[in-house]
Amino acid sequence: LRTGVGVEAIEGGGRVERVRLTDGSVVEADVVVVGIGVIPNTEWLEGSGLEIDDGVVCDATCLAAPGVTAAGDVARWPNRRFDEVMRVEHWDNAIEQGGHAARRLLVDDEDAEPFTPVPWFWSDQYDRKIQMAGRIRPDDEMRIVTGSLDERRFAALYGRAGRLVGVLGFNRPRHVMQYKSMIEQGASFADAVATEI
Template identity: 50%
Template sequence: YEGTLTLVGDEPHVPYDRPPLSKQLLASEWDVDRLALRTPADLAGLDLDWRPGTAATGLDLTEREVRLADGSTVPYDGLVVATGVRPRRLPRTDAHVLRTLEDALTLRDRLAPGRRLVVVGAGFLGAEAAAVAWRLGARVTLLEPAPVPLAHAVGTEVGAALARAHRDHGVDLRTGVTVTEVTEGGVRLAGGGTVEADEVLVAVGSVPNTEWLADSGLDVRDGVVCDAYCEAAPNVYAAGDVARWYNPLFGTSMRIEHRTHAAEQGMAAARNLLARPEARKPFAPVPYFWSDQYDMKVRAYGHLRGHDEVAVVDGDLGERRFVAVYRTGDRVTGALAVGVPPKAIRQWRQAIAAGAAWHEAVRGPRGHEAVGPGHDAAGTVGRGFVGGGA
């Protein structure tokens, strides 16, 4: 594309990588300079009309222009909305969150051996931050409202296996606990009681940044709603954490908050925006994410949420070295591996991409039953093996 490229962003920094914020940067293993997604030379080569530190505040589809916080407007022939998400916060609190470079540096400066850190929320972000803080010598309490952390996403048995890692390392993990307020000296719990802390990190999910689009005419139900091509309106596309698009591989609409996905969808949206209508391609990826916690490397492919069944096909949950695969309907739709080489899960990515039938890819023991939507558990685990269909 030889026209003007305008890049608008509310942060003052050059584009940087977010996953290391809760890992390498928080642990002081990386310097800030290592986070940059592109070198200065790469950015200069794009000849950008770059607007750092300036938020978008409105969109006019008729006039084809974006309104900015400084009062100016930017006209467009094509637009990609990639405004991401922001941390969900507890009411009336100034506790730490972990989304921006400043967030990570502020929390890092407060962590030291013996300091008491309470992490509210035991999802992947909260779990990673708790693991790093423990390694730095902090006394960590991890609070989670669900009976089993991450069960809604990975299943009860797998979630319990990941939770045991925290307890095995001395983190005080408390489940079924709801925090109602962050106080000056810690947090207050529902039903009474407090947990004392020197620092509190709130990691209870995120909210898509779509408020600036409220009067635009775009459909913004839990993200910018798009079709299979990532198009939200004529010549308007969305990508990354803020985009809710129809993934034809799984036959459902999804919004994914993972770094690899954001990069892939950004490229897909740009290509479809510039392509002739008949040359556009549906964006139908097998989503991928990873997480580092203590000595565990967690890798996952596919769409795990809303699954009907999960089976461990290799390794052992108790040893935290295993591969688990997920069924939705009669298809293999996801796979998650902990503590095994990458090649142990790659074949399952191929099975997911091919829409492999569950009964051909996974042969579990007799009596292996699915747990339906009305049950408390997210799945039953059976000991299985890899079948020829994978």
């Protein structure tokens, strides 16, 4: 895993052999996986009257218009837990938000609850389990609370304005899930750092 560096060229004679990076280094490779992201499929909604801006714009309860909700990769809503408008591209969010959106259709406006999940994802890469929960920004305070980068087994916490807002774990699944729970409970960054798991 390399951060802060991009791909300059993929080289080889008829098949990939190496990848030249923007820092001048070269990585030998047999396979390259290109992750280019996704664009929400909203073209079919043009003219529907729904507001489209990097997805279907919803209120905090997932309501896009009277009697219309959106969920999953296409829904963009203000998550009050993080004071941030977001669109989450992960199947776990689609399931959770789908249930919330369905319940929203069954209640009156005054009984509607905001959708405030702690987004999370994981990826198993050979013997590495990479997990992230919360919303991490480049300027957040970061502290490794267990393990180390050298051993490639660690949990790092992220704080903003005194609150715990994220956790990143390499081969620390139990830690990630417990810190995710602390994010859900609104724990302070200082309390999370001081907590031994």
